Amino acid sequence: MSDDGGRLDRLTAMLRRRGVILPAFEIHGGVAGLYDFGPIGGKLRRNVKNIWLQHWAKHGDIVEIDSPTLTPEPVLIASGHVGEFNDYMSECKSCNSVFRSDHLLSDHHPNPDVLPPEELNSLLIKMGVTCPGCNQNDWLDARPMNLMFETKIGAMRGGRTAYMRPETAQGMFMLFPALYRHFRNRLPFGAVQTGKGYRNEISPRQGMIRLREFNMAELEYFIDPEVVPSHDFSKWNSMPFNLIPDPDTSSPVSMSIRDASEKGIIRHPTVAWFMGWTWDFLVAVGIDPNRIRFRQHEGTEMAHYASDCWDAEIEGSYGWIECVGIAHRGCYDLGAHENSTGNSSLKAWRPFQEPKSVDKTILAGNGAVIGPAFREKANAVNAALAELSNTNQEYPFQLTLDDGSEVTIEENMIEMKRVVATEHGEWFLPHVVEPAFGIDRIIWHILDHCYIETEKSGESYTLMQLPEFIAPVNVAILPLMEKDGLVEVADLLHRQICSISDVSSYYDGSGSIGRRYARADEVGVPWAITIDHQTLEDSTVTIRRRDDGLQMRIEMDLLQSKLATGSISELF
């Protein structure tokens, strides 16, 4: 942790005291790695999520979905999580305490979480790492521990193993057939999901950085690998990004993402394009643009199927922290689910420029059986059968028709036929580019970057300089005193402002006005409104700007209409 003179502790204490972010279940003793968003933080979280969703919705080819967090085991076997979503644990032979192997090595290696177990074991010996419990250096070999929370769906003997999802991405892969229908069979398109993800950390640390339950926001963007994308990079052309490429290929550079893409440092244009959109989002919600960098995964660090992966890292009180990962995942995910289920609905259709003649074997419907069995659907069944690429089906199997409905095909309905067919296109597995955002880490860094410690009249004073459009409270309503009818006017104005869609206000009636300004500034309320005796006469109030204390008088009606259109700052 950086030597910040206690700033991190003061920030954390303020966030807890004011109900922004605080340890969960505290009255029952708390649980490491579980946090609440409190009366101020709840709205901050919603604002950041909504802005994230709007950031992608405006593309026009990206839709929102929502899938369950409870996930049956076969899905996570197919995805690789049951086998591979592990941390390595080292057990002390002397006192039997268990620790994460990479944590034991954090002072001895820059990136110990990417090391294979043999290297973890040998480094523990070589570096003489001692047990934090008993100070011995005598370790058992590192063992993998799966990081998913396990449970059972259903009762007793009928129970099936399930896990709380480690990521939201699988929901989008599961829905690929519905997405493909929705977009009328045309790539590219994407789906986003925001929601909870889970990771059974052994020893959560660093506040909001390592959580056991976290807010994720992921986009899966499906593309045809044979189509060269043409992205418009012009808005970022004059904007150098801090890039830390894989050291095997280049030294750290500062250059535009278009140049990095053209030079092959960023290996796929769509990855570069999403890096640009990621940068836009982070800066819009209040991250300091000078404390963002993009780091490319090294070969050893990257999943074997991925062809490129960049992390957006943000610098804050805990150093440089990965907050977004942008990965080109190839066809790994859809292919893995296709292989494990035999389901053929995870492919997309690519028309040929010119039709081709091919000699092939197809499953043809046996008319004498298909007709009576499916009646008016018989033609649709024949068409779907003819398009099956896999002619080695196990019977009976489920066949998905063009309209999305399913029928059961028995062996006697089928004849194998050798035909010379004219093919107009082919089925293929789309590739996926995935930007995955850790919303809690981003919120933490927004708060960290916007938190300003300063002085006022010789006393320490703090400000939270949140961008206005993510501020959880937009205005503070402060009656000069709680008598003479000021409370009634203030309360009515407060409720009227709370009725404006997406605008929120809080009422604070106690203490000196200076003290109340300070309370509002501390949690980033952009505008403080004072109701005084003049308000009773002419319906004007004093509005004060958070960041410089500048004040002016305006009519309450104007205040409300400016709040409704998000344009108060135009008054100043």
Add this chain to the structure above:
Amino acid sequence: MSDDGGRLDRLTAMLRRRGVILPAFEIHGGVAGLYDFGPIGGKLRRNVKNIWLQHWAKHGDIVEIDSPTLTPEPVLIASGHVGEFNDYMSECKSCNSVFRSDHLLSDHHPNPDVLPPEELNSLLIKMGVTCPGCNQNDWLDARPMNLMFETKIGAMRGGRTAYMRPETAQGMFMLFPALYRHFRNRLPFGAVQTGKGYRNEISPRQGMIRLREFNMAELEYFIDPEVVPSHDFSKWNSMPFNLIPDPDTSSPVSMSIRDASEKGIIRHPTVAWFMGWTWDFLVAVGIDPNRIRFRQHEGTEMAHYASDCWDAEIEGSYGWIECVGIAHRGCYDLGAHENSTGNSSLKAWRPFQEPKSVDKTILAGNGAVIGPAFREKANAVNAALAELSNTNQEYPFQLTLDDGSEVTIEENMIEMKRVVATEHGEWFLPHVVEPAFGIDRIIWHILDHCYIETEKSGESYTLMQLPEFIAPVNVAILPLMEKDGLVEVADLLHRQICSISDVSSYYDGSGSIGRRYARADEVGVPWAITIDHQTLEDSTVTIRRRDDGLQMRIEMDLLQSKLATGSISELF
């Protein structure tokens, strides 16, 4: 299930085919009771949740929070869920199959889920209920099965039992101290949370009605039981509600909620008031007002601590279904957590009209220890000690100071003192009124009520008459043909509309215009926009209204500005 001529099946098939709501994990065989919101449903779910949040935020004394779904066991022991959140299961002696006892009795009792186990057992015998597996009537005594999904937090020997939350309410109770600080120690106030809840149903049935993972939205409203609330019922005065009171007290009636409250049929004014707000919400999002009723829990059905509970039931394809519960829970929840933790921060302060003199024992700080130990905080520590009502503390204990920070108090810091004190008020446990909404069930009934089957040119035709402000897609963009430059204009308009906050558009370029109108009508798109050759000349488009097919030409700029302000309907 009602005899609806297959309407329910057709609706369900449409929702699945169009990606509104569909069974989750289907390519892996699916899991009963788990559903996805697809490319159309995802936005519908978000719209309904956002409107629900705004419905409460506008009160001005209700804030949003978010707490973890993973919940450590002690919290759910205190809340009563570990002991009592059960279904009764009956096992067949003959074939060992296990069923929910109340499901076995559903044809023999109107409300079998409220029966105690002895009655379940005797009814199974008396009614001769046979095993669906082997047709024998030979049952073991009904056993309770807990309905929570269980898991472990942490690894190996350090693992602690936890459950996926069965409701979101506990998060608001845990945060009571932060809420009380946020509202500057003044009741009444409330907190809302939307999020996932979990229930390990033995045999989920009825589509979206019984889910294993569901979307909840709950409000906990904290009140002082000694303050008589004065709610304004005037907006509902001329509006009779369908009420089904506890049969012990009254027959079904239709009357205003003010009258029902004054006559004591609704036993607390705040419950009546929330019934009004609940009605407003349901009607606003598209529920048919004639298919809403409020049913009061009978004595046997109501939790022992609750003093009144009303369910808002909605009539649809599955009969009358409970979709909202509005319960006066007394001080049960805060008291239960106080009892189990000894934590004293769950109380609120009630000032006396006149100060009282009382003779009492207090914990006084031993100045010689407190001063050096806490320095500038010593006064705050003494003040907090003097306010502790429990003088039988176990040492050391954590003391919460006025500013929300905590200090550790050792036994040597304390002296017991008998004092005559002037008391200005007292600490008490607030009462809670809780409206709890089942978002999935409400969304289901919106779709059910808005789904219209009709005819057009002699063919069956379906419309989804969603209110415009919850429609997941606001406009459909339809180029008359995909050539002559119409695609480019349509695509640009589509993307511009998607850039408007909270407005969404979809592009549909294939098939006849009539067929494309039908596809848009089927999922409730309120406005269909056709781009034709005239558009290229004068930038006008044809806009068609979903519910009556009425069309007019307007300029694209006007279309966009009307969409941004939600006021397109003013054009017609």
